[in-house]
Amino acid sequence: MSGxxxxxxxxxxxxxxxxxxxxxxxxxxxxVAYGSEKESPYLPAIRQLISKDLSEPYSIYVYRYFLYQxxxxxxxxxxxxxxxxxxxxxxxxxxxxxxxxxxxxxxxTDAEYRGRGIATKLVRxxxxxxxxxxxxxxxxxxxxxxxPSLRIYENLGFLxxxxxxxxxxxxxxxxxxxxxLKPGIPYRPTFPPEYPGEAGTQGQRLMxxxxxxxxxxxxxxxxxxxxxxxxxxxxxxxx
Amino acid sequence: MxxxxxxxxxxxxxxxxxxxxxxxxxxxxxxxxxxPLSFSGSRxxxxxxxxxxxxxxxxxxxxxxxxxYFTLFEAVGALEIMDPKMDSGYIPPGDSVEPGFxxxxxxxxxxxxxxxxxxxxxxxxxxxxxxxxxTVYPSLHVDRLLxxxxxxxxxxxxxxxxxQYVETEERLxxxxxxxxxxxxxxxxxxxxxxxxxxxxxxxxxxVTHLFGRELLPGTGADEALRLxxxxxxxxxxxxxxDKDMRSALSERLQFVRLYVSLLMNDIDDWTDMTAMDEIAxxxxxxxxxxxxxxxxxxxxxxxxxxxxxxxxxxxEEAHQRWLQLSADITEAGDLTDYDVCQSPHGLQRAIWVxxxxxxxxxxxxxxYLQNILFAGEQVTEGITFFDLMLTDxxxxxxxxxxxxxxxxxxxxxxxxxxxxxxxxxxxxxDKAFDEYMNLYRMVCQNRCRIRRTFTQxxxxxxxxxxxxxxxxxxxxxxxxxxxxxxxxxxALIALNPLTSWTKYHKLLVMSWTxxxxxxxxxxxxHETGMMYWYLMVFAQRRRKLLEHIDRFTSARxxxxxxxxxxxxxxxxxxxxxxxxxxxxxxxLIISLSSALWQLNTALxxxxxxxxxxxxxxxxxxxxxxxxxxxxxxxHDPVPSLDEYRDAEQSIRSTDEACVNVDSAVKDAKACLAxxxxxxxxxxxxxxxENEWKREMKQLETTCVAVAVQTxxxxxxxxxxxxxSLKGIVEVRVPPPGSRYHDxxxxxxxxxxxxxxxx
Numbered sequence: 001m002s003g004x005x006x007x008x009x010x011x012x013x014x015x016x017x018x019x020x021x022x023x024x025x026x027x028x029x030x031x032v033a034y035g036s037e038k039e040s041p042y043l044p045a046i047r048q049l050i051s052k053d054l055s056e057p058y059s060i061y062v063y064r065y066f067l068y069q070x071x072x073x074x075x076x077x078x079x080x081x082x083x084x085x086x087x088x089x090x091x092x093x094x095x096x097x098x099x100x101x102x103x104x105x106x107x108x109t110d111a112e113y114r115g116r117g118i119a120t121k122l123v124r125x126x127x128x129x130x131x132x133x134x135x136x137x138x139x140x141x142x143x144x145x146x147x148p149s150l151r152i153y154e155n156l157g158f159l160x161x162x163x164x165x166x167x168x169x170x171x172x173x174x175x176x177x178x179x180x181l182k183p184g185i186p187y188r189p190t191f192p193p194e195y196p197g198e199a200g201t202q203g204q205r206l207m208x209x210x211x212x213x214x215x216x217x218x219x220x221x222x223x224x225x226x227x228x229x230x231x232x233x234x235x236x237x238x239x
Numbered sequence: 240m241x242x243x244x245x246x247x248x249x250x251x252x253x254x255x256x257x258x259x260x261x262x263x264x265x266x267x268x269x270x271x272x273x274x275p276l277s278f279s280g281s282r283x284x285x286x287x288x289x290x291x292x293x294x295x296x297x298x299x300x301x302x303x304x305x306x307x308y309f310t311l312f313e314a315v316g317a318l319e320i321m322d323p324k325m326d327s328g329y330i331p332p333g334d335s336v337e338p339g340f341x342x343x344x345x346x347x348x349x350x351x352x353x354x355x356x357x358x359x360x361x362x363x364x365x366x367x368x369x370x371x372x373x374t375v376y377p378s379l380h381v382d383r384l385l386x387x388x389x390x391x392x393x394x395x396x397x398x399x400x401x402x403q404y405v406e407t408e409e410r411l412x413x414x415x416x417x418x419x420x421x422x423x424x425x426x427x428x429x430x431x432x433x434x435x436x437x438x439x440x441x442x443x444x445x446v447t448h449l450f451g452r453e454l455l456p457g458t459g460a461d462e463a464l465r466l467x468x469x470x471x472x473x474x475x476x477x478x479x480x481d482k483d484m485r486s487a488l489s490e491r492l493q494f495v496r497l498y499v500s501l502l503m504n505d506i507d508d509w510t511d512m513t514a515m516d517e518i519a520x521x522x523x524x525x526x527x528x529x530x531x532x533x534x535x536x537x538x539x540x541x542x543x544x545x546x547x548x549x550x551x552x553x554x555e556e557a558h559q560r561w562l563q564l565s566a567d568i569t570e571a572g573d574l575t576d577y578d579v580c581q582s583p584h585g586l587q588r589a590i591w592v593x594x595x596x597x598x599x600x601x602x603x604x605x606x607y608l609q610n611i612l613f614a615g616e617q618v619t620e621g622i623t624f625f626d627l628m629l630t631d632x633x634x635x636x637x638x639x640x641x642x643x644x645x646x647x648x649x650x651x652x653x654x655x656x657x658x659x660x661x662x663x664x665x666x667x668x669d670k671a672f673d674e675y676m677n678l679y680r681m682v683c684q685n686r687c688r689i690r691r692t693f694t695q696x697x698x699x700x701x702x703x704x705x706x707x708x709x710x711x712x713x714x715x716x717x718x719x720x721x722x723x724x725x726x727x728x729x730a731l732i733a734l735n736p737l738t739s740w741t742k743y744h745k746l747l748v749m750s751w752t753x754x755x756x757x758x759x760x761x762x763x764x765h766e767t768g769m770m771y772w773y774l775m776v777f778a779q780r781r782r783k784l785l786e787h788i789d790r791f792t793s794a795r796x797x798x799x800x801x802x803x804x805x806x807x808x809x810x811x812x813x814x815x816x817x818x819x820x821x822x823x824x825x826x827l828i829i830s831l832s833s834a835l836w837q838l839n840t841a842l843x844x845x846x847x848x849x850x851x852x853x854x855x856x857x858x859x860x861x862x863x864x865x866x867x868x869x870x871x872x873x874h875d876p877v878p879s880l881d882e883y884r885d886a887e888q889s890i891r892s893t894d895e896a897c898v899n900v901d902s903a904v905k906d907a908k909a910c911l912a913x914x915x916x917x918x919x920x921x922x923x924x925x926x927x928e929n930e931w932k933r934e935m936k937q938l939e940t941t942c943v944a945v946a947v948q949t950x951x952x953x954x955x956x957x958x959x960x961x962x963s964l965k966g967i968v969e970v971r972v973p974p975p976g977s978r979y980h981d982x983x984x985x986x987x988x989x990x991x992x993x994x995x996x997x
Contacts, residue, residue, distance in 0.1 A: 039300045057324035057545060061314035127855055144760070154763060157856025159864045163759040165443045165687040166368065170548040173687070175761075180860040186867040 034074035098190035099136035338533035345408030353525035391457030418470035451541030512565030638814030639807035768839030834903035
């Protein structure tokens, strides 16, 4: 998703098109959780930092969806003046009624502070917290040519499980990355996804996803199918 | 008003909920229904800013009021009005609401030509998966035709007659350009219909959204053709334009006429679309009139998503894509013709060949091919889906046997064993039908989806194996098993045809998921060795199964030879030939994957390829993630991580690995030499001979590359005499698209220059 934007995490020379001059020298950075305050004063800064990097716009409701329910899984990198240098936004809930799945929805670093390992640190903090909260697995999507992002996650132990054709609004393709934290997950039962085998019926469109659902997919909410069924009634996932 | 009256009798019981919730809503609805509704010709607006602000003030920041139905789905659907990134109706300050261009104005021929060319360019961009709102709709002429206020006969002046326009330039717009636009819009409707009737993935492959507009429902394609003919007549006989202009306009009109006729199946020679070349020749006559197109049309369209970034293509690129579309569709017809369809395997190959054309055929072309095969009840004249599946079973496991003889299926005597067996076969085929047809349908999808579907198929086919075992048991009950003694004559083994057939396809699909994994770059460099090992194991199992099947087919050939049943005997002989080819193909996979496994192992042993540090990973859990799709298999479970490690450790040195690689490459080359001698009849690749040959070449080149890289590694390791070549040798795996064969990544070794010690 655009959430893990191309240059969100660069541990080396950036190849970004923008010729942003980087801040040099020592910077005192502290890492803080967003916490349980719903409309924290940091919310506008988070929105701004994330939307700067992204081609896809999110309404305030999307941020609130994550931060109201999983404020403790959101970490911010701040300098001494409380400027936001980087942020990671996640959630943690059962995946299709089965394993507890952590999901990294957005990760962004201020362009002037790239190359300092901020993004890696934020990811580590999120992963540690999810482990502490008994996550079984962690998932995310990122663009196939977002090498810095891929490097961070793959160096932590994430593997590519799927390639997602033209996943993003701008037509870019994505990888789904997955990390198992506990044994036995492949053997645990989950509800089936909306199975594309419905193509077996003649003249049917495979997986007729309407625009809204694709928008969700672009938002990288992987269990969107479960949620869509839940609109009509029951959901353990959204509380 | 009936609603208002009926609502009077609604009773509202708010004892339980204190007037809130559903009862409150019901009362409010009832009130609104009682109010007279006012219509004032057009929808009026009412400024509710004050009320809205007052209501919003009642909630402090941070207070969330939602019911349990407000999910992320709803959150994502929210658009912030007046945010230009989300609100496509937003008008920046100083900008006009509507584009200023008057579509009823006459235009000179040069500009009409430009508009037509621009529409042709944008139509092919739509084919590539961009929405109508950003392609065809921004044409103000098209926008006028599609306006909700317009109606048949859809003129630029809202249904008014065009007779009032007498000047040439006016008629160029109202007769010629209009006919062109109507025909183009009808072509879009026809393309959309084909795509939506077959398999594709919304937004990944194509955007079908019409944004609240309809594509001229009051006018049929026939009428569009008539308008075009009228327009051509005007151009040629009345317009008094010079020859070049007349030619240019006529060509464009004829092109769109041809396109619509082809889409209607009135004619079927898509090669005629090369007429696009003539249009390209006269493109230089066009003079730009960019004001005839405007993104402001998006402000009026029903959409819940922002416009997407688009990569512009040049007119010349568009020209090439039109030609490519025509070539692809022509090829689709050839690859699915009657003769190819006689062999299910041949047809499957043909579909793979089609989607592996370079560049990949677009969504419409792939829908077109699916339409040929799946729109009706038959894949081709005289072959239903059932026939296809039965032939598949017959060709692979039951050639010459009564069980798979179509004649057995029409025996009506219930007591006849053929009747009984046929019903059992049919019941199984019913269960297997969807997954079997996926072998054809899913290949028509984008590469990522092919792999994703087949990873799910693995589990389904494994379950199907259980059903097959039951059905084989039932068949045994009727006719006794198809049996042969074991090699040492100590026992009898059964063919279990349905189980064998299902298992074969399961193993085939398992191999594809790995090979497609290589093609979609799923595996990291340090995983590649292990995946080649699993590919080898899956291929070895398929080999064993083919041997098993072959024993029975060979025996059947002998029996049929002496029985004098000519037709079944001939079928069985053909099947035997094909099984031999399949065994050779699978031997090739075994050898080549063994070679690449061991080359990768050698690179790991010399620490040229290393897994990253990975603080949060554990070996077994990494294995679980990677092998998830295969772990649920109940029948012949896949080797465990420990078993893989044992295999790895059986290779004792880098040198031993390299020697093994050379030996395996030799075996692979021998297989290729044999395969190159097969005929298309033996190999069932009729219709795809050129691709067969090309693939053989690619595999040969791959073999050579493996040998060369291994030699480099081996000699470097020898020269340095060390265990670790880290820092001395670097490896790079070519990405998909730059490999000799995209299913066989070969690591490229680079020996770094030795740094001179001063």
